[in-house]
Every structure is written in structure tokens, then in C-alpha cells.
Amino acid sequence: MAVVGAGVVGAGTAWHLAQCGYSVCLYDPRLGAAVDSDQINGNRNGTSASLGVLMGHVYRRHSGRGWRLRQRSMALWPQWIKALQTFEPDLRLQSPLIQLADDDDVLKRMQGLVERRKGLGLQLIPAMDNPVPCLGGLSSLRDGRLEPLMLQRALRLAMATVSVQQHPAKVRNLKRTGTNGDPRWRVETGEESCQDYEAVVICTALNSDGLLAPLGHERPMTPVLGQVIDLELKDGPSNWKNWPAVLSVQGFNLVPKQPGRLLLGATLEPGAEADPSALKLMLDRLGSTLPWLKSATPVEHWWGLRARPVDRPAPLLEQLEPGLLLASGHYRNGVLLAPATAEWVQKGLNRSSAMFTSS
Numbered sequence: 589m590a591v592v593g594a595g596v597v598g599a600g601t602a603w604h605l606a607q608c609g610y611s612v613c614l615y616d617p618r619l620g621a622a623v624d625s626d627q628i629n630g631n632r633n634g635t636s637a638s639l640g641v642l643m644g645h646v647y648r649r650h651s652g653r654g655w656r657l658r659q660r661s662m663a664l665w666p667q668w669i670k671a672l673q674t675f676e677p678d679l680r681l682q683s684p685l686i687q688l689a690d691d692d693d694v695l696k697r698m699q700g701l702v703e704r705r706k707g708l709g710l711q712l713i714p715a716m717d718n719p720v721p722c723l724g725g726l727s728s729l730r731d732g733r734l735e736p737l738m739l740q741r742a743l744r745l746a747m748a749t750v751s752v753q754q755h756p757a758k759v760r761n762l763k764r765t766g767t768n769g770d771p772r773w774r775v776e777t778g779e780e781s782c783q784d785y786e787a788v789v790i791c792t793a794l795n796s797d798g799l800l801a802p803l804g805h806e807r808p809m810t811p812v813l814g815q816v817i818d819l820e821l822k823d824g825p826s827n828w829k830n831w832p833a834v835l836s837v838q839g840f841n842l843v844p845k846q847p848g849r850l851l852l853g854a855t856l857e858p859g860a861e862a863d864p865s866a867l868k869l870m871l872d873r874l875g876s877t878l879p880w881l882k883s884a885t886p887v888e889h890w891w892g893l894r895a896r897p898v899d900r901p902a903p904l905l906e907q908l909e910p911g912l913l914l915a916s917g918h919y920r921n922g923v924l925l926a927p928a929t930a931e932w933v934q935k936g937l938n939r940s941s942a943m944f945t946s947s
């Protein structure tokens with residue numbers, strides 16, 4: 589198998605497939621550099637830019653593919669984390685996640701969710717004035733956050749132990765080879781030697797359409813940029829005792845780091861250029877609720893692009909042809925959905941090989 593793209597979706601998929609006994613080669617030019625150095629002037633790939641928040645159980649809908657994928661991922665994450673701790677012992681799901689209500693309608697919706705999902709660790713929290721004024725909210729004990737750089741480091745180390753070949757190269761082209769009854773996929777990187785595979789899994793987020801269009805499959809994606817800021821606080825909380833791992837206020841997430849430090853994000857900006865006014869708007873909006881944010885100093889600032897499928901619901905999980913699978917366009921939830929995606933790919937490959945054996 590070839591997996592193209594080594595963000596959390598591709599790396600997680602390659603690792604899972606190798607654990608299931610497949611021989612896997614993973615392609616991504618970024619594999620040539622350390623995960624931590626995976627940034628150019630603040631611009632990171634989707635996974636490294638992400639806050640790593642897992643909002644699985646607080647999802648608004650109660651049915652459909654989105655809900656099923658979230659439930660499956662949240663069921664798989666504890667096993668994934670346990671296995672990955674062998675490589676990064678500090679990797680853990682930091683919880684709980686608390687969402688605060690800013691108006692009565694939101695509060696009512698939260699009350700409805702808690703009523704339906706008591707068994708999934710959701711609880712209501714009362715109105716308060718301090719430290720964050722709110723009408724109330726909900727606390728989700730089993731949602732939370734994974735540190736995305738640590739997660740990617742763990743995945744790279746884990747892949748090495750199950751013999752995933754990590755190939756630091758950009759895939760320029762995919763070509764059909766083989767015969768109708770025995771299709772093969774050629775992966776071209778511009779190097780002299782090319783490899784043919786039984787199956788290719790495309791996990792290249794925004795670059796997926798570039799590989800698919802020449803094969804006659806149009807799957808355009810649109811970029812939605814997100815900025816994150818790492819703040820040093822002068823006032824306000826000096827340590828994070830009794831704070832949740834993730835506090836979600838007005839749609840933005842606050843993630844406490846070490847004492848006096850806080851991650852804040854992420855903006856939702858159409859296009860691929862970071863707009864300073866979107867960052868200012870986020871800080872101003874939150875600063876009116878949390879005045880201590882106004883005096884905070886930025887320590888670091890970065891951004892990344894989310895791949896949003898055009899006119900199709902995210903994510904795109906499709907078998908386009910025998911041996912050609914697409915697992916991409918995860919938009920705002922790629923970290924959350926990585927385990928369920930990897931499982932979907934593996935089941936797709938099993939179905940596809942069963943089809944060939946019986947035909």
C-alpha cells in the first residue's frame with residue numbers, strides 16, 4: 589500500500605494499516621524534517637497548526653455519519669493513546685472540556701445535550717461571575733485535548749517499529765498500471781525509480797485534488813485559515829489549578845499551558861492569507877469577557893490551513909476506484925477523526941481485496 593500525506597490522518601492510517609499486517613510506504617516531503625521544525629515563518633501544516641481539541645461527545649447532532657465517526661474515534665482514542673505512550677510517555681488526553689453559554693438559546697441547547705448524553709460524561713455547570721462570567725455551560729469529562737506535535741512524534745516512532753517505510757518525497761503523479769483484473773497504482777515522485785502498489789490512499793488535505801483531477805476525479809477543496817496565539821499573561825490566573833484542559837468561549841478555545849501561559853485559537857478565515865485583523869477581532873471579543881487577556885503579551889503566533897471540501901460534507905472518505913482511496917478534507921476535525929478514518933480505510937481495503945478474490 590502507499591499512503592500519500594503524513595499529517596495526522598495519513599500517519600495514523602499508515603500506522604494502523606501496518607499493524608493490521610499491510611506492507612506500507614508513506615510519502616510526504618515533510619518527513620525529511622523533525623515534526624517541531626515543521627513550520628516556515630509561522631505557517632504550519634494542518635496538523636501542526638491545530639490545537640488538538642477533541643470535541644467528540646459535545647457534537648450537536650445525534651445521528652448521521654458525522655456523529656458515528658466521532659463516536660467511533662472517541663472509542664478508539666484511548667487504545668491509540670495507550671499504544672502511543674510507549675513512544676511519547678507524556679501523550680495523554682487532557683480533559684475535561686468546558687463550553688460556556690453566551691446566551692439563553694445556547695444554554696437551552698446544552699441542557700438538551702446533557703439530558704441525552706449523561707452516559708457519555710456530560711454535565712451542566714452553573715452560572716458564575718468569576719473567573720469567567722457566564723450563564724452556565726457544560727463540562728465534557730471524556731472530551732479534551734491531545735498535544736498535536738507530541739502526537740505526530742509518537743506516530744513517526746510507532747510507524748518505524750511496524751516497518752512503515754517513511755519516504756520524504758512529494759508525490760507528483762499517480763498512474764493506473766496493471767490490468768483490469770489486477771489493478772496497480774504507480775506513485776511518481778520525480779525520482780528515477782517508481783513504485784507500483786496494490787492500493788493508494790490519498791491523505792493530502794488541500795493538495796488532494798491536484799493528484800485526483802488528472803485521474804478524472806474532481807474533489808476540489810477550499811482553504812480555511814486558522815490562527816493561534818500563545819500568550820503570556822500579566823494579570824488573571826497565575827496557575828491553572830481547577831481549570832479545564834480546554835475552555836471554549838464564544839467558539840474560541842483557551843488551552844492552559846504552563847503557569848501564566850495560554851494558547852488561544854483558532855480564527856476561521858476564508859482563503860490562504862493570514863489576516864491580522866481576524867486575530868485582533870478574536871482578542872477583542874474575548875477580551876471583553878476576560879479582561880485579563882487585554883494585557884497579555886504574545887510569545888508565539890502561527891497559522892495553518894484547513895481543507896474544506898467544496899459542496900460535500902467533510903471529511904471525504906471514498907473508494908474512487910479499486911485500490912484508489914481518498915481520506916481527506918477533514919476541515920476542522922482531522923485530529924479528532926484520525927482513528928475512525930484509519931479504520932474506515934482498512935475496512936475499505938479489506939472489502940476491495942475480497943471483491944477481487946471472489947471475481
Ligand SMILES: Cc1cc2nc3c(=O)[nH]c(=O)nc-3n(C[C@H](O)[C@H](O)[C@H](O)COP(=O)(O)OP(=O)(O)OC[C@H]3O[C@@H](n4cnc5c(N)ncnc54)[C@H](O)[C@@H]3O)c2cc1C
Nearest residue numbers: 593595596597634635638639640641759814921922923924
Ligand atoms: C489553526 C487550526 C486549529 C485546528 N484545531 C483543530 C482541533 O482542535 N481539533 C481537530 O480535530 N482539528 C483541528 N484542526 C483541523 C486539523 O488540523 C485538520 O483537520 C487535520 O490536521 C487534517 O489532517 P491531514 O493529515 O488531513 O492534513 P495535514 O495535516 O495538512 O497533512 C497533509 C500532509 O500532506 C502532505 N502532502 C500534500 N501534498 C502532498 C504530495 N503531493 N505528496 C506527498 N505529501 C503531500 C503535506 O506535506 C502534509 O504534511 C485545526 C486546524 C487549524 C489550521
